[in-house]
Amino acid sequence: MMEHAPALVIAFPLFAAFASHLIGRLGSRIRDIWVFASLLLTWLFAVFLNLEVMQRGTYAYTLGADISSLASPAGFPVRIVLVIDGMSALIAFMAVSVTLASFIYSRRFMERVSGGGESADRYCSLVLLFLAGMLGMGLTGDFFTLFVFLEMTSISSASLVAFFRKGSSFEAAFKYMIISAINALFLLFGIGMIYSQYGLLNMAAIANEMVLNFSFLDKVALSLIVSAILLKLGSVPVHMWKVDVYQKVPSSVAVMCITSSLVGIYVLSRILFSVFFSMSALTGWMIVCLGSLSIIVGVSMALPQKDLKRMIAYASIAEIGYVMLGIGTGLAGMSSTFGTVALSGGVFHIINDALDLGLMFLIAGAVFYATGKTGISKLGGIAHRSASLSVLFIIGMLAVSGIPPFNGFVSKLIMYESVFCLNPVLSVIGILGSILMLSVFVKVFASVFLGSPYKGKFREIPLSMTAVMWIFALLIILLGLFPGLALDGLVSPAVEALLGHGIYMGVII
Amino acid sequence: MIMKVLLAMVVPVAGILIGLLYKGIDRILAARMQGRVGPPLVQPLRDVRKLLVKENIVPDDAVGWLFSSMPFVALVSVMAILLYLPLGITPVLEGYGDLILVLYLLIIPSLALVLGGFASSSPYASVGGQREMVKMMSYEFPLAIAVISVAWLLYSSGAENVFSLSVISGTHVWGLAGIPGLAGLAVIFLCMLFVIPGELGRIPFDVSEADSEIAGGIFAEYSGRNLALFYLADAVKAVAIASLAVALFLPYTVSGIFGLGGAAAPAADFLFHLLKVFFVLFVSSTVVRVVTGRLAISRVVSVYWKYPVILSFLGLLLIMGGTLI
Amino acid sequence: MHEKEIAGKIGRKTGMKVDITRKRRMSVRTDSRGLREFCVCAKELGFGHLSAVSVTDFIGEGEYEILYFLWSYQDGLALTVKTRIGREEPSIDSVSDIWGEAQIHERELHELFGVEFVGNADLSELFLEGWNQTPPFRKDFDWREYVRSRYYRNEGRERGYFEVEK
Amino acid sequence: MEDAKKLKRLVKSVWVFNWFNSCGFTEILPVVGSRWDMERFGMIPVASPRHADCLIIAGYQTEKSIRRAQRIYRQMPKPAVVIGLGSCSMSGGMYWDSYNTIKRLSDYIPVDLYIPGCPPRPEAILKGIMSIFREVEDHA
């Protein structure tokens, strides 16, 4: 049973998503238990995947073949092949754990906000669909299933955006639908071009073909696919949709949206590292420029915002910029030492970013849960009402802006000292970005938490929400104090997986 | 190893005493420049002893735990910076922290100041806190460029382990990149000196503790013991930022010239380092403090983001050009 | 010569007789009801600036005289508008909506003379916090007696210090 | 730590908060200035009563301003010293018969030292403050 883990990791949340609607008929308690159990099981599968990768290294799993390791029976792969290596196992593990945490968080949050019953069933199935899509994107080995799972994440997250059934959340969902339609269109164009030329869909096989003849059409296909994924990521020129979406989506789902952007970054790095690696110098520089632009625009636009969630959304665009900086330098300096160091900084920053901004969104959700408002001017003096929220916010703030003892500092330190070799100006932009990020969150902390005591009705925050937030905070502190654990355990296999495109191709051919 | 632990205990406390000494000298020199007699040299120590005796008032609306813990955090973080800086001798925590860490540790005291100010529920303090945050945003840009360009100079001239402070303070930076490099470095040293009064909140940039406009700014509600801790943190921060500037730009040691050996060499280097720190502080904060008046907050941002940024980018380009030739 | 021309213009427009007290100084006497209408015309004729509003207490005739000192930038002329109101319940229409700066003057006069300015936005206390006596600038307010009772009598200070023969 | 010992430390560095709204201000300036320089005795003017040890009430006080001065005095961390500057704070000065000004400062705030003069010259102010120093030394 366990050697089918890669397929089960994707199949099980799908099955659970549809089943949860049915089980919802029996009663909401039972449905909660069912969803929690299925998430836990997927989490175990993901952990098993990581152990398997640590033991066996990169390996493929073909759906439907009698002997699972039989990659290509007749010379070239016909079936859907899932390739699991350090990087994809890490991304799958992260996606599942964040979904598990956000589900526990959202139990009481949804009750107060949308009043259980039928809409809670819808919420659970959509969340599970979203997770299945992310896992699919993380593990696939060929372009078309990547496109299918990308569609799945877009549709499920768009309907989650419209969950509150209010005018403005419909508008945000509508915008998101248009953006994902365009995204899917351009991605399909790129895949179609490649398919027309090589007749192949499997990434590794295409990469193998491309080593010999790399035509002009491939360049156009590359740029279409890259810009489609950049749109999904929300890097600078096309980042505005993310802000409207993050403002309207329920906070627990916003944490998952951040993870879906990070899965998008994984897909981008998978394509640029393992498939189009011959163009790496050029695409690396492009990703670095877009990344530093994202940092500058994201942080400078976060400063004047008046709404808590919009501000954190802009901050997440800046954090995506940091990760792109790391991965772009890894690409540009693929052969040199500072390239690998930058890549490990970028990948480690993916984990930190998911934790830090996830905690920030959870705190924003808790504030919304307690006071029913997210506008900064209407809130004030919450530190008097709940000290634990303000301590959590301080930890999150220091971690996001990279102040020494916390995890943000470690990944930023690694990145600055390696990106520095590519061009010193990038480190300067990084340092400036983190000080502006700090002042964004100090502004939020001052206007929402400090000042004279909050007069309005302050509903007590339930234990389940505080517990999840404290788990995030403890993870942040743990990663900050013992970075070696994460760096050796999770990050270095992922970096080797990305850089070793030879191994990646060898598994399939 | 024992020597290191011993030094790790002595250096922070010595930092406080040196900081108070510099504050005393600073006030006397400023007074003499204005034709006044000026306080006795130990006046800062007397101020601290007096503040310790006074009552420590915590306002009602303030967030108590944050209000009282911020002075503590400010002083601890500033004293921690001294351990990573090369005070003439090799830094106490030599292999455990580098230049970027010092740059980020310099943010924590101002951040503690801002959070303390916001937590004290006084309108003056929240205005002061916002101004301090804006000032921090503006002076961090030229500071980052200066620090990175010195590291780039070392990197492109083939040094190993470029960001560690012992390497930086070990190499003679000025002659490395020929004439353009020298000019670039001089420009960047000027920008660094221009950043120091901003970092310390001295007169042209004391927008956050502006006495006449916002009644003490961030410190409006602090009194007694908490104010004493902030006073000490400010004194030690002057030593920290000045010794960072000295480590980057004036890394010359004296023990070589006098040919001292054994225990005398580090002592001579340490004293020479204090002299250099005094010189940097005198040029950058005392003279400027006596000569200029306070800037409006929007002027502070444009003053820091227009001229020093262009100058230091120019310096960086010169250095890049210098290293290529 | 210049003043006559302007005085004539005001006379034609408002029908009031304007006498020229001296070079570049003119004064007009109107009754309290026609005051606002006159002020509006004066402003149109260029008297855009109101330097001050003041009150004189004619206790003998039992009346207050309220004076509005106007100034015209175009012609460089000053015009004083005088009106008379009764002394017992003094009240008059406010001109703060014609000239914005009149508001604070009227607030001060309300506090010191007790004149009720109908239509003024804010007539709260200005200098004398918690003052319950008669308005101090009125002539029938015996301030010596007030000072003696308020500050000197109850502490039993040495008698001669404050005694002033009437 | 009993009061005398505290005052002994306080005297070494007196931080002055000036509550002046009349002639007193014109007299405090030269004391802070270069010619009389009160900083030689460790005295610097501060902006908030929280930092202050010595409250100088200079000039006449109206009913409205004395209430603020009382709040300022209460907001100062003790041990603190109050100095009434000029004859206006001693006896109402030339406003002795005005209906709005208070006649004696010590009816409202416990005053430690009066410095006569209308307005008192800087030497008088310094002499007054020196007398506090001497008085504290004698007690200890």
Next chain:
Amino acid sequence: MISTGMGSWSPLVFLICVAFISVVVQIIRSLGEGGFRKEEDKAEAFFSGGRLLIKNRVMDVYWGFFDAMGRYYGWMKRMHNGIVNDYVYWFVLLVTVVIGVVILL
């Protein structure tokens, strides 16, 4: 303890030193007077003697920064206007730039 080839950072040593220094600072702090004798409105916020009518709220934060960067933020506001078809125009611009870069260089 991580080293990045250019520099190094060890959080545990940092924590040990911070712990030691906080002991020293706590000693300094304990020399001082801790509390204060409560009086009528001694702990009220200092507002030049007056009473704080509206409770202190942090409003219009970082005015100085936005005032100095006025032109930049004006341009930014025009760019982020929230209309979907403008987002699509930006995306089309991105595609042309990426194609141009990938093909020409």
